[in-house]
Amino acid sequence: MIVGIVGLGLIGGSMAIDLKRRGFADKVLGVEADPVNAAAAGKMGLADEIVPLEECVDRSDIVVIAVPVGTAVKMLPQVLDRFQAQGAKDKIVIDTCSTKSRIVRSVHYHPYRECYVATHPMAGTEYSGPRAAMPNLFDGRACIFANSEESSDKALRKIEELYGVLNMRPTYMNADNHDVHTAYISHISHVTSFALALTVLDKEKDEKHIFDLASGGFSSTVRLAKSNSDMWVPILVQNRDNVLQVVDTYIDKMKEFREAIDACDEARIEELIHQANRIKKIIR
Amino acid sequence: MIVGIVGLGLIGGSMAIDLKRRGFADKVLGVEADPVNAAAAGKMGLADEIVPLEECVDRSDIVVIAVPVGTAVKMLPQVLDRFQAQGAKDKIVIDTCSTKSRIVRSVHYHPYRECYVATHPMAGTEYSGPRAAMPNLFDGRACIFANSEESSDKALRKIEELYGVLNMRPTYMNADNHDVHTAYISHISHVTSFALALTVLDKEKDEKHIFDLASGGFSSTVRLAKSNSDMWVPILVQNRDNVLQVVDTYIDKMKEFREAIDACDEARIEELIHQANRIKKIIR
Numbered sequence: 068m069i070v071g072i073v074g075l076g077l078i079g080g081s082m083a084i085d086l087k088r089r090g091f092a093d094k095v096l097g098v099e100a101d102p103v104n105a106a107a108a109g110k111m112g113l114a115d116e117i118v119p120l121e122e123c124v125d126r127s128d129i130v131v132i133a134v135p136v137g138t139a140v141k142m143l144p145q146v147l148d149r150f151q152a153q154g155a156k157d158k159i160v161i162d163t164c165s166t167k168s169r170i171v172r173s174v175h176y177h178p179y180r181e182c183y184v185a186t187h188p189m190a191g192t193e194y195s196g197p198r199a200a201m202p203n204l205f206d207g208r209a210c211i212f213a214n215s216e217e218s219s220d221k222a223l224r225k226i227e228e229l230y231g232v233l234n235m236r237p238t239y240m241n242a243d244n245h246d247v248h249t250a251y252i253s254h255i256s257h258v259t260s261f262a263l264a265l266t267v268l269d270k271e272k273d274e275k276h277i278f279d280l281a282s283g284g285f286s287s288t289v290r291l292a293k294s295n296s297d298m299w300v301p302i303l304v305q306n307r308d309n310v311l312q313v314v315d316t317y318i319d320k321m322k323e324f325r326e327a328i329d330a331c332d333e334a335r336i337e338e339l340i341h342q343a344n345r346i347k348k349i350i351r
Numbered sequence: 352m353i354v355g356i357v358g359l360g361l362i363g364g365s366m367a368i369d370l371k372r373r374g375f376a377d378k379v380l381g382v383e384a385d386p387v388n389a390a391a392a393g394k395m396g397l398a399d400e401i402v403p404l405e406e407c408v409d410r411s412d413i414v415v416i417a418v419p420v421g422t423a424v425k426m427l428p429q430v431l432d433r434f435q436a437q438g439a440k441d442k443i444v445i446d447t448c449s450t451k452s453r454i455v456r457s458v459h460y461h462p463y464r465e466c467y468v469a470t471h472p473m474a475g476t477e478y479s480g481p482r483a484a485m486p487n488l489f490d491g492r493a494c495i496f497a498n499s500e501e502s503s504d505k506a507l508r509k510i511e512e513l514y515g516v517l518n519m520r521p522t523y524m525n526a527d528n529h530d531v532h533t534a535y536i537s538h539i540s541h542v543t544s545f546a547l548a549l550t551v552l553d554k555e556k557d558e559k560h561i562f563d564l565a566s567g568g569f570s571s572t573v574r575l576a577k578s579n580s581d582m583w584v585p586i587l588v589q590n591r592d593n594v595l596q597v598v599d600t601y602i603d604k605m606k607e608f609r610e611a612i613d614a615c616d617e618a619r620i621e622e623l624i625h626q627a628n629r630i631k632k633i634i635r
Contacts, residue, residue: 189566209563238563251551252564256572259543262604264627267535270600277633279493279522280536282473286634287571288540293631296624304615314609316554318602320546325598331588340580343548347577349561350570 071127073098073120073142075108077191078163079133080200082233083113088202091232098123099197100134108197124149129159129229136164137301140173147179159222161186161229165249165298166305167213167242181219184226187211187245188235189253193293210235213242250309255317257291257299258310264292355411357382357404357426359392361475362447363417364484366517367397372486375516382407383481384418392481408433413443413513420448421585424457431463443506445470445513449533449582450589451497451526465503468510471495471529472519473537477577494519497526534593539601541575541583542594548576 070092072079079097086092097114099105105117124130124146132139132146139162146160161184164170171185190208192199210230215223227237240248267277267289303310327335354376356363363381370376381398383389389401408414408430416423416430423446430444445468448454455469474492476483494514499507511521524532551561551573587594611619 189564191566191568193568208566211564236563248560248564251554252561252569253566255550256547256569258605258608259547260572261624261627262601262608263540263543264630265604265607265623266539266597266601268626268629269604270535270597276532277536279520280473280495280532281634282475282492282537284475284477284575285536285540288544288575289630289634291568291572292627293634294624294628296621296628299624300617300620303612303620304617307612307615310612311609313550313554314605314612317546317550318605318609320549320553321542321598321602321605323549324542324546325595325602328587328591328594328598331591333584333588336584336587337580339549340545340578340583342552343545343576344578344580345552346548346573350565350573350577 068092068129069094069096069127071096071098071123071130072114073123073130073132074134075099075104075113075197075200076133077195077199077204078188079131080108080111080113080197081190081202081204082131082133082163084200084202085205085233086229089232091229096123096127104197111197111200113197113200121149125153127158129161129225132160132162132164135298135301136162136166136170136305139164140170140305143170143183144174144177147174147177147183150182151177151179156182157221158182159184159225161226163188165253165302167211167245169305171214171217171242175217180217182222184215184218184222185213185242186226186230187213187249188230188233190235193290195295195298205230205233205235208235209238211245212237212239213245215239246306247309250306250313254302254306254310255313257294258303258314259317260289260291260294263289352376352413353378353380353411355380355382355402355407355414356398357407357414357416358418359383359388359397359481359484360417361479361483361488362472363415364392364395364397364481365474365486365488366415366417366447368484368486369489369517370513373516375513380407380411388481395481395484397481397484405433409437411442413445413509416444416446416448419582419585420450420454420589423448424454424589427454427467428458428461431458431461431467434466435461435463440466441505442466443468443509445510447472449537449586451495451529453589455498455501455526459501464501466506468499468502468506469497469526470510470514471497471533472514472517474519477574479579479582489514489517489519492519493522495529496521496523497529499523530590531593534590534597538586538590538594539597541578542587542598543601544573544575544578547573
């Protein structure tokens with residue numbers, strides 16, 4: 068089995084490592100547009116060969132698109148076009164993007180749509196690029212399959228096998244629901260971290276104080292603010308409507324806290340904290 | 352050296368463990384008002400004896416007040432009164448609270464003020480109570496000494512030695528500055544986590560979805576929302592003015608993001624993320 072991975076960053080690079088060493092891929096072909104990243108990926112041995120996109124598509128049994136979703140939306144139809152031009156119905160292409168509605172819509176009527184499986188492996192760190200790639204990144208996490216009924220059974224089974232090798236738990240939902248849930252569970256926490264970093268950087272002109280005083284709690288809450296704009300700008304724009312809804316609810320909750328603190332209303336603050344504490348039961 | 356620790360929770364209990372095993376305390380006397388916590392602390396061997404507050408004050412060389420700041424503000428003058436009644440100028444009392452202005456003011460004119468050293472060890476987790484106590488909690492973190500010029504040299508040196516045994520880095524500032532900085536670096540991240548938990552719990556009626564889909568990023572951003580209201584209500588009320596200022600700045604930053612996303616202004620979102628990314632240089 069030859070697996071072609073387009074984008075050897077955190078997600079693509081980590082997949083390359085585990086699919087190869089766990090025996091799913093006999094060979095990994097890598098595509099990396101950025102020459103610095105290509106050199107780093109080569110040095111780290113993430114792929115057996117770094118090749119141009121067209122060659123990767125032609126030689127691979129499975130093509131993994133692991134680039135920011137703005138680029139992925141343009142690339143996916145090109146890959147399916149190339150499958151079609153060669154009559155290669157047995158090939159499969161997947162993407163790993165964090166928003167699904169738009170990318171799924173972009174190929175909804177493509178004659179080779181069934182060769183595409185839309186997935187979102189819910190794993191990551193705040194780092195990016197080939198040097199952020201690591202073994203075991205996906206183990207035990209959820210992988211969402213979006214609109215899987217639009218893929219052929221054969222393609223779907225093969226990609227379920229791929230994520231099984233990565234030890235991911237498959238979850239199935241339609242692309243629109245996916246985008247609602249990820250707005251709440253992933254996208255908002257990036258926006259809140261970015262805003263927290265901006266607030267602290269704005270006010271604490273003396274960065275040494277932040278460094279000296281930052282507790283583990285602050286570091287954990289702000290760590291997503293290190294995340295890469297190449298990845299996050301298209302996510303926030305593509306999932307605009309859902310993200311705005313969550314941001315509005317979130318600002319309302321902040322204002323509830325603000326009012327309770329402003330009034331020194333201890334009973335109300337306590338009630339809000341007790342409600343928030345319910346997250347204990349859900350998040351380990 | 353006999354060290355009395357009032358409140359054998361996360362902070363007091365963790366201090367008890369390390370001060371004893373690292374040889375600073377020959378004996379640890381514990382005070383624990385809650386009978387369930389007292390039983391747990393006894394079982395865990397956090398203190399050599401659990402005693403009433405008065406006995407603890409009378410028998411200890413150093414008294415550590417490690418209870419929520421609302422209670423601590425009332426307890427500290429009583430401890431100094433008892434020192435005074437016994438003419439025990441060689442005894443020391445410290446507190447470990449997260450807000451300092453009010454507690455320092457509460458004993459500013461006390462004749463035995465110099466026996467008190469105001470400290471804030473900047474360490475912790477989102478858990479509380481004796482079972483949250485752990486070895487090495489303080490290693491490498493900052494400990495703030497507030498208004499240290501109001502303590503006697505002898506008392507200050509002894510408490511610097513105590514935190515030295517806990518491997519903490521001492522930092523000195525006045526109580527009002529302390530409360531400004533901690534509003535930015537600690538208190539706000541608790542409020543943002545509480546608000547995030549409330550938002551997600553409000554919208555994701557199906558808690559199974561949160562559990563299934565929560566990525567490491569979300570868990571890390573929301574983990575402070577597990578924090579205890581007994582501790583956090585008095586902190587937010589005592590540091591009201593500073594916290595409100597930060598909350599307002601924070602809401603403004605959220606609104607900037609909201610506007611940029613609403614307008615699909617990719618350049619502006621990118622700029623905000625780049626600014627937020629500066630936190631990378633400061634937080635490891």
